[in-house]
Every structure is written in C-alpha cells, then in structure tokens.
Amino acid sequence: MTTTVPHPDPTTPPDYRQLFDALLSPLLLLRPDFVIVDVNQAYLSATSTSGSDIVGRSIFDVFPDNPSDPTADGVVNLRRSLETVVATGRPDTMSIQRYDIPSDDGTGFTERYWSPVNAPVLDAAGRVAFVVHRVENVTEFVHVRRVGRAQERARAQTQMRAERMEIDLFVRAREIDEGNVQLRAANGQLEAAAGQLRQQKEAKDRFIATLSHELRNPLAAATAATEVLALDLPPGNPVLAVLERQLAILARMSDDLLDATRSLTGRLELVRQVLDFRTVVRAAVADAEPAFARTGRFLHLDLPEEPVPVDGDRLRLAQLLGNLLTNAQKYTLTGQHTHVGLHRTDGHAELTVRDEGIGFDPGQGEELFGVFTRAAPTGPSTPEGLGLGLAVVRTIAQLHDGSVSAHSEGPGMGALFRLALPCAATRETDAVAPAVRPGPDPAPSGLRILMVEDNVDLATTYRMLLEHHGHRVTCVHTGHGALKAATGEHFGLILCDIDLPDLDGHTVARRLRAAPDGDRPRMVAVSGFNGPADRARSLAAGFDAHLGKPLEIADLDTLLRSWPPDRDS
Template sequence: MSTAFLSGGGEMGALMRARDWHASPLGTPAGWPPALKHTVRLMLGARHPMFLFWGPELVQFYNDAYRATMDGARHPAALGARGRDCWTEAWPIIGPEIEDILAGGPATWHERKLVPLLRDGMLRDAWWTYGFSPIEDDGGIQGVLVVCTDVTEEHQNRLALQTLNLRLEEEVAERRRAERELAAAKGRSDVALQEVSRTSEQRRRLYETFLSNSPDLAYVFDLDHRFTYANAVLLQMWGKTWDEAIGKNCLELGYPDWHAEMHGREIEQVKATRKPIKGTVPFNGTFGRRMYEYIFVPVIGPDGEVEAVAGTTRDVTERELAEEAISRNEQRFRSLIEASTQVVWHCGPDGSMEADSPTWRAYTGQTYEEWRGFGWTDAVHPDDRAACLAHWRRCMAEGRVYEAEQRVRALGGEYRWTAARAVPIFNEDGAIREWVGTTTDIHDRRQAELDRQRFVSLAERSEDFIGMAGLDLKPFFLNQAALRLVGARSYEEALNTPVQEFFYPEDRAFIRDEFLPRVAREGHAETEVRMRHFRSGEPVWMIYTVYVIRDADGRPEGYATVSRDITERKLAEERLRQATVDLLDANGRKTRFLATLAHELRNPLAPLRTGLDLMQLPGASQEALGRARAMMDRQLRQMVHLIDDLMDIARIDSGKIELKRERVALGTIVGAAIEGVMPMVEAAGHDLAVALPEEPLWLDADPTRLAQVLANLLTNACKYTPGGGRIALAARREGGDAVIEVRDSGIGIPPDALESVFEMFSQVSQNIGRAQGGLGIGLALVRSLVQMHGGTITAASAGAGQGSTFTLRLPLASLATAPAARPDGSERGEATPVESGLRILVADDNVDAATMLAAVLTARGHQVTLAHDGEEALASARADSFALLILDVGMPGLSGYEVARAVRAMPHLDGALLAAHTGWGAEHDRSEALAAGFDAHLTKPAGLDEIDALLARLCGASFD
C-alpha cells in the first residue's frame, strides 16, 4: 500500500519517512491501519500542536507545532517510542486519563492545567490547555489524539496581569478608604492626603516605566475593540502619538482588513470565553515587515465581568529567520553529502562529540542530540562497534593517527562500509586537545573487492562447473569441480580438449551452430545440455550458462561459463513423471472405492428399510418378523464390519493402532475366526476343511487382530467362490515360523494382480469382470496387521477360475508356555451373573438412540432414567442413586467426560459403573475415557451381547 500519507509535514514528516519502522510494534507504514494513516496525515498537515498515542504500546507521533514545545533530551527520541516510557514524570497525571479513553471513556478537555515536565534536565512547571479524544475504527478504540497548547507563558503573563490588576484594585481601595477616612475625620491633615496621592502616583509611574521600557508591545482594548492603552514601543511601531492612537480601533490605525477583522473576532472570543487566546501574525510597521507573537487576556472587573481585554505582543522575526536559516542549512548540507561521500567532524580528546557535524547528520540521519557524546557509536554496525572503540582507545593512548574501516548506518537505514581517519591535535604539554577527522564512503569499492574475492572463492570451492575459453574455443581456465564432473585425469588433459568435445556427441552440433552464436549476439544465454564423462562416456546433464568475456574496450575476447550438474534433477523429473502416473492410478482407485463404499453401505440399508416396514404391517406373522430381525441383525453386523475395516485402516496409517500381544495358541485364533465366518459359509453351501497340527503352535500376538486377519481371508474365499465350493485352512510349522494357508476353488486371481490385491481400493473381481462387493481394503488391512506382527503374506493362483491360495507366515513364540491367568483369577470371556432390577441412567443427545437403548434395558427388567444433554444428566446423577450410568461423550452443554468427572466426586455414586457410549473407538479414545473416570467403553452401535457383558461387569469385572 502507498505511504503518501507521510508526504510533507515538515521536519516530523521527514523524520517519519526516514525512520526504520520494521522493528516497531506497528511494522512498516504501508501496513498501518487506515485509521492510523488518516490521523497521522491530519496531524502532519495541522499547524496546531497535536500528539498521538497509538495501540496497546501507545506508540507516539507528533507534528512540527508540538515539536516546538520539546527540548533536545526528548526530541526526536519520542517519535515511535512507547508513551509510558517517554513521559514518566507526567504519566501519573495523564496516564489514567489515556487508559480510561482506551477503555471506552469519553473525550476530555482541560484549561490551563499544571503538568510539570522535565526540560533541560530539570522538572519545571508547565501549564497546558489540552484535550484527549479517542481514535477508533471497526475494531474499536485504537489510539488517543491529543490537541494541546503550551500556555505556560500565557499563564505567567495572566498571573502578572492579575497581580497588576490586584495592585490597581488595592490602590483604588486604598484611595477610597483614604477618602472615607478624610470624609469621616473632616479635619485630617492635607499632608496625609498628599502622601497618599504621591504614593499612588509613584506606583502609576512605576507601572508606566515598566510597560514603556519593555521590548514587548503592551496594550488594552475596551469592549468596543478600541485601544485605551498602548505603551511607547507600540506607539513607535505604529508611528503615532498617544492622542493619534488612543480611542481608535485596528482598522482606523491602518491594519489590513483581514488583520483587523481577525483581532475583532479574537477580542469577542476572549470576552465570551474569559480565556486567553494566542497567535502569530506578520505586520508592516515603522520597523518594517516583522513577525509578531501575541496573547490577548481578559481583564476582570470588581463585579466579576470582563471590563477590558489586555494584550502583549513580542517580535519573533529573528527566531523565525533563524529557524528558516537552519532549515536552509540542513538542505545545503544534505545536498553536499549527496554530491560527496566525505564526512568531516572533530571531537574531544576522549572521542566524545560536542561540536555539531552537519555532514555526519546528513549522512547518517542522526540528530545533534543523538550524535553528541558517544551517541555517534549508535550509527556504527553492532558487530563493528566494540573493535572500533578498542582501536580508538589504543590510538588515544599512543597519540597516533586513527585509521579504521567500519560499517555505518546511512540515512536510508542501510549499513555501508566507510574509512575513518582522525588526526590528533596536541596541547603544548603534549596532551591531545582534540581530534579532527573524516569519514569516507568506500562501500562500492569494498563491495567490488568482496565480489572479486567471492568469485575467486567460488572458482576454488564451488561444486559447479566453472570455466573460461578463448574465441577459438580452447579452454584456458577450469576449476576442480569441472575436472571432476567430466572425469578428466588431469588439468592438462582438460585444457587440451576443445570445448565442443566436452559435450555428448548428439548435442555438439547444437552447441556449435546454434547456442554459441546466440551467446555472441546477446551477450549471454542458458540451456540444458548433456556433457560427456571422459572416462565412461555417460551423459552428464548440465544447466549450461555462458557469458561473453569482453576486454577494456568492450570487444569480445572469449567465453565464461558457470554451469550446474542437474543429472539428479533429470532423474527426479523422471521419477516425478512416474509418480504422477501412479498418483493418477491411485486417484482412479480411490474414486472407484468411494463409489463402491456408497454401494456397499446402501446394500444393508435396503433390507433394513424393508424389515422395518414389515414390522409395521399389522398382518405380519411371528415367523416373518423373526426372519426379518435375523436379516436386519446380519445386515447391521455387515455395516459395522465395513466401518470397522475403514477405522482400522485409518488407525494403521496414522500409527495409532497398538497390538495387545499375549502368548496364545494358533488353534484358539483359528477357532475364533471360523466361528465368525461360519454363518456366511453355511449360507453359501461351501465345504470348509480345517487342518491343524497336533502340537500347539504358540504365538506372541494380538489374538483379536490375528482372528480378524484369518476371518478376512476366509470371508474373501466365501465371496469369490461360487456356491457349493471348497475352502480349506491348513497350518504347519516351518522352522521358527507358523505357516497358515487359506485355499479356495473360486474365481482365481489374474497373474498381474497377485501383488496389487494387497493395495488399497483394489478388488480382484474388477480385473475379471465379476462384482462381488466389498471396499477393496480387506486385504490391505490384512497385510498391514500381518506386517505389524513381523510376518508376511503372499497370494498365488493358477489363473481365472483356478482358485486362490493365501499363505501367511508368522514367527512362533520363543517359549511354548500356556497363557498366564488374568489378574482377577478369571479366564478371558468369563461372565458374571447379571444382577436384575438395576437403576440405570442413559444420557444421549440422540433421542432415538437413547430411547431404543432404554427400551432394551427395560426389557431386561431394569429401571431406566433418560437425559438428553450433559446438564440434565448431571442433575439426575445428583438427585438419585444409579448402579450404571451410560453416557454419550459428545452431548451439548457438558460433555460426557465432564459429567463423568463430576460423578466421580459424588460420594453416593462411589460404587456406580460408568460406561462411555460413542462412535469413536480408537485406542486413544478408550484411554481418554479411562482418564475421565469411565469403567467401560462402548462403540456405537452396541449390540445386546456387549450390553449384557456390561451388566455382568457390575459384579466386579475390571475396565477392558
């Protein structure tokens, strides 16, 4: 964005533009908020003193008019500084008010308020008329704008006028008292009366002498804007006598119309507000055209009303001219430094700067206050500062010339290399009196030297091919990397080989006839080309960049190249191309998977929908309803199986699945797998043969996961074998492995698909045109689980229609011992009799799910209380006792975890069993439930077996 809002603005505009804002809390001006930009623009264009505190850090901005009220110790360091750090002496007065406005308080205004400030190192009384206003945007109040006027001088003049008025009033009162005394006494001495008159006249002469001899113009207006008093210097400036001036207004005294009209408005304002007013104005009088600074104050009469307006005016022409001269000198010095990089300065014997150096200020942008003393070191680069000062001290101690090179921060904020030289000037006693020095910008020269050194270093150490050859294409320089890249035995061999012979034979004509002529025409060119390895003859792919070398007169005298080996990149590009092909293939498989997933999830939904409709028919028989329930149970289990497979793949891919290993017999795992698939085998009319060795084969494995592996293999065999087929599972020992084979007489697997069947979203049936359902993730899951157990799995088939064989190898356990007993002394799978008539709390924001679960529990003879959010569940738990609480973990208001933690703190539910009921079934979900105080974890949808097992645990089973 533009920074035009910082244009103009006098000295403060220039300082804001020159300042490096990167390190400030606001960042660069281009990124400032619009409200800040607009306020700064307004402030820089205003002639009235204005100050701005912005943001939480109260970063400060102010204009030229306000800068005039600041001393050298404060300005320009205050620009961009934090307000609390800058105005420590005044912060107890102004700080609370600023904080109140930032918090949303109203704008404020103060007239002639005492705010003491540090000036010239001392705390001095200062009176201010000021107001604080909030600056806000859509985000709220962002800053505080201060409009202020330093009325210290006005206040002091007002006090002086008040003192004068008081003395005049005292004089009048004294005269009146004397008159009363004379009237009452009627006989007092005339001598006493004359003494009073003499004293009064003496005071009048005193005041008149003071006002007549003051260099300032003093005057009094009546309420009709006419002069009733003008001191001698004012009459002289007008070129008029008392009688010619008194009683006339400004217009009648020759003031320009605009000037007279302006003073008329100001007199009326003082009368109306009873407050002073200040201004600066030019005037052409007998002293010539001069600049005057004036103040009008009200004169309050005995009745408390304004009876006149008094004023004083001071000639400030010299001050204005001096400021203008300073500004012109600054411009001249800046122009000088732009034309020359020479900076001249002198300092005290210890290196402390006292005398100003405009050239240094113009070069660095430091103010005199920042430069003086040892402030000049702030412009030296931090890395060079310590060495610079140490060298300076050595030169002082030895009385020798100081010469050094260091980086100095230039006006634009860039550090540039400079050469400093300082000569000591000695006193008669041999002590150093002062130093006279120069600082010369050598950045460009040094940069050229550094560039030359970098090139030399590049040529010596670079891994790129760097070489130079004449116009005859004979090399005359090659770096070591060039020799290595082309396999040259020696430097001489490489230099004696013409440039064109460095390239692969098929590319030489292009280099000779097309590329080098283009380099000659355009001065440089770049291409990708193959160089030739001298020993093996293999191509070496290079980015070949060539430049024309010219002599001092600009005539071509040869070629130079800095070229890079991109052989690996070329190989990577080929790999990337292949990866793109693979990715497109994977994306296609993913698309097919999503379509298959939608199909597979709809398949069970259709019979479930039909079963529900059948149950609602009034004439349905109990036999039909029984078949419908059995069918719905099978379809629901199929959906759960699909979802479980998806979750398992996700857990394996994310590394969140953990094996619960134990020493287990292979026969136990096979029995569990067969039990799960027998309904499918029987429904298809298959013949299932199982052959296990007589000796037990012990595995160190997760029995649940291995049973899942064998069940998936048997399920696949059932699905891809036509009805009445043969399926066989056989196991044997081979060395230290258990080998399990699952064979079928099914549709077989094409040879090119034997490996891809284990990839995600791959289905054998797609390769032979027969759709059997499934998501194409079962075998991918099988392979992942087998590999987690340290085993392998392979597929074999004689082809389409020839059946398939899956061979699984798992390492046997090192010791064939029986499994250890459970800690509670029971065997896995034992159930404890269920206690009937239990009080149970069911909480779930899914009303249908909660109602159906309550119906199942009620059918089992239990008393069930329902809740549909966390607050309701917690209220029920506080009000009643329950043996079992089944809580959905994702309820609104309070989650199930929060309710569980609260329940665990209730003494009357100390013996209750807590079960988490959730659709999240990963291991870390179970761990989180355990940490929250749950005893059990049910993954939705929970079946009757899981619910009955949960009820059985009320008699003492532990969290599983």
C-alpha cells in the same frame, strides 16, 4: 603536405572475413559433426597448420591424441564438450587441457596446454548450425607454474591470461548462481505441492474416519431396533434375518473404513501377548462357519497337534483371519470349498487360506492389498464391500513383524493367501489353549440406568431393549442433562456417549467423579471410536469400561456379570 585518411563508409557492411582473421584468439568454426569449416590466422599460427590442410577434415583427424602419451585424454575431453554444446545449444567452457599437436617436421608431437571454450551458433529454428571452438595457448603459463620461472614477460602474459580466466570463472559462477536460484524455486514448488498432497491425504483420512464414526449412530439405532423387533417376532423370521445380515454388512464396512484409516495413518494399535495361534484360528473359523453353511459353501480346517506360539494381539489376528475368510466367502460359488491350514516351519507360523473361487490374474496378487482394491470388476454381481479388508490384513501382518501374500494361477483357478508370523520364543507349556470356563452367571437385572445419548432414535431403542431386560431407564441427550439427572437421582449404571453436543462424555465422567458427596455409580462409555487409545482415554476420565457402537446387549450383560455386586443398584 597533409594526407587525409578517408574514413570507412558507415553504411558499408564490415568484412567479416577480415574481422575473423584479425581476431587475436585462435578460432575454429565446426559443423555439428565436428568437421572444420573455417579457421582464422591466429589458430593457424598457434597450431602451425595451414587452412588447406585442415579445412574440410574432422578436428579429431587433424589433431589426434599423442600416441606416445598413454595418459592423453584431449580427444575424449574435447569430444565430450562439443557433444554437450550440440545437445544443449549452450556454451561449454573446458578446464585447461593438455592436447599435444603434431610437430612442424611431422616426426612427433609438441607439448601444448590449452584453455578451450566451445560456443554454439544457432540457426533461425534454434538448432545448432555451427560450433565456434576458441582456444588460448597456455603452455607457457603451465610451464611457468610448474618450474617456477618468473620472467617478467611470462608473468605479464600469465597475468593477462589469468584475468581472462577470472572473467570466465566469474561468468561460470554467475551461471551457477542462476541455476541455484532456479533449483531453489523448483524445490519450493515441490515442497508446496507435497504440502498440498499431505493436506489432501489428511483431509481424506479425516473424512473417512468421520464418516465411519457418524455411520455408527444410525447403525446402532437400526441394530437395536432389530433386536426390539426380534422380541415380538417368531424365531427364524426371514425379514428379520435379512435385516440382521444387511446391518452386519454395513457394520463391517464401517469397521473396515475406520481400521483402514488407522492403518494408513499408523494409528492401528496392538495389545500383544504370547498366545497359541491355533486358538485364534479355531475361533475365527468357528465364527465364519455359519455364514459359509448358510450360503452353501464348505469350510475346512487343518490344525497341528502341537501349540503354535506367537506374540500377537488376539483380536487383531482374529480380525485378520476373519477378513481372509470373508474374502473367500465372497469370491467362491455355492458348493465350492475353502481350506484353512496352519503349521510351523523355520521358526514361523504359516497360515494358508485356499479357496476354489474366481481367482485373479497372477500379476495382480500384490495389487489386491491396496486400498479400495477388489479382485472382481465392478458390476451387478460384484460382492458387497469397499475393498479395504485386505489392506487391513497386510497392516496387521506387518505390525506383527509378519508378511502376507496372494497367489492365483489365473481367473477361475481359485486363490491362495499365505500369512507368515514369527513364532514366539516360549516354552510349549506357555502356549496352551485357554482353559474352558464354567457357564456364565445370569446378568443382573432391575438396575436404575441413566442413558446419555444425543441420537434420540438410538436412545429410544436402547431404552426399550434395556427395559425388556428388566432395567429401569432414564434417557437424556446432553452432557448438562446427564449432570443434572445424576445429581438429582441415584443410578446404578450410567451409559454415556462420548461425542455429545455440549459437554463431551469424558468431561461428564470427570465432573461426576469429582463430586465431593455424590454417588459413584458404574459408568460405561459407549462410542463409535473403540480403539485401545480411545478405551484408555475413557478409563483415564473415570469410566469403569468402554464399549463400542453398535452396543450389543449381550456385551453389556457380559460386562455386568464380570463386576462384583459391590454397589447398590
């Protein structure tokens, strides 16, 4: 007689309790606070426990560390893994752990090794509702590996467990690969963002440098026009004084823009020599005194009797102190005092500039050396300037291996700027002040001068000034025009702009110098770019000298006096 076994109705939901107990893997179901909620038969068998004894208790109360094993770390490792699952909502696979369990007779602990995996069960809101703690008893596998027993049954069981571990390793490796892909993508995004930031910074620096350079031509033209006006106006004319002061302010802003760009891009260059720092300080204070006196402010100087030798760039150090003095003049009121002091201490030259001005918050000292940073808030009474002077001060100090700091007790309490530079290792006789030279000889006059300048207004004002000084001037506005004029007429001096619309000034100089049978007049480059590298390029192209814009006639006269009269005019 044949017995027919009825198939289960596929529409009937499965008995998950029965499935849970039927699973061969030992399983615990934990709350997020690690209290045991449920356990299957495989787990009870593996741990020799009963459900009534462990359900409702913390897993760490049921399975504490073996107190007789001082190296036991099962509780610590398991807690760390469970906390990771609860915190991240992701499964965590643990390495093989030794986690001894209480013995059946309750008198001690039985050695056990486990391969645990902890996985979250999420609720509808995505929060961890339970943690499934699955373990495999790998004690025999560990013992076999330790003592080298090779029973067939043990090898088979070990192989099965190894295959399961290999699967786990494969899954973990895949997770790592996915993580690496995400990391590479994130790194690519960061590199792209960094590249964009670099491009934006470079564009900003180019813009500031170009703006500073382009300002030079109108400034030079206005400055030259002011000098022309001064020829016909009586000394002390108030309108002329206003023009001169405001043009000086614009020129200083332009210089600050260019120097700030050079400092930010690392292109601020030094021409170093061992010098007596006192001479730099004395000259800078002497240059600043008229501006202080004109505005009713007082400037005091205290210098040591002994030389203060430093290895530095005289012009840049004078610029540094000039910026500090300009800053002091801006932020002091009529009748207030500024004190400049210099002394040697511990192998360093220490320069201080202390004023009685508006001061600043004590925590703001470091911020003042940032780009476009000002001590006073923007408003109708804010002194003129772009907030670049102190940024240039710090760069010059650092290029000299020195440091600069600012301090104030608070608003209205004045400010103290302190510069420290290493003293040069030199004999005192090497750091004396330069000798006083006799008065200059008169500048030569009656020169035939070729002025090469594409800015017509600037060329016109330069021509008027030079003709007033007794020279005969021809103006051209292009590089080709310069070559044509120079080959058709003899000139004693050529003043040539560098940034011309067709040929640059360097090309003009090289072609004139390369002419086989042409004259060799004195040639002076006149450019808005006036750094050491710019001057070197001009000299390499064949110019005899390089002067910056705005061109001061006094500077040109000084240059002409320095040349021996070895060429016809």
